[in-house]
Amino acid sequence: MATMVSSGLGAAYGMANNGTGIMAMSDVWPEPIMKSIIPVVMAGIITIYGLVAAVPSASSLNDDISLYSSFLQLSTGLSGLAASFAIIVVGDTGKRGTAQQP
Numbered sequence: 001m002a003t004m005v006s007s008g009l010g011a012a013y014g015m016a017n018n019g020t021g022i023m024a025m026s027d028v029w030p031e032p033i034m035k036s037i038i039p040v041v042m043a044g045i046i047t048i049y050g051l052v053a054a055v056p057s058a059s060s061l062n063d064d065i066s067l068y069s070s071f072l073q074l075s076t077g078l079s080g081l082a083a084s085f086a087i088i089v090v091g092d093t094g095k096r097g098t099a100q101q102p
Helices: 002-028 038-059 067-100
Strands: none
């Protein structure tokens, strides 16, 4: 469950941040919008990875879940969250570079 929630929150924030930047850039340079949409797609893929990773761990849930399995699920979700934040930074840098010199 933590895998899906963390990956989903990170991807939603990544899509919102990159989408806002794309709309701000489209006022100045409307031509390279399609190049700048790649970080939004990558943030969506993080959500799919989180869902794929959560399905096997959710199917093995029971009352006797070990602490190791719980931390494994949490770390998988947090890695999706961190990957989304990395996409935000890289996407923002790419958009700024494209806006300065298309």
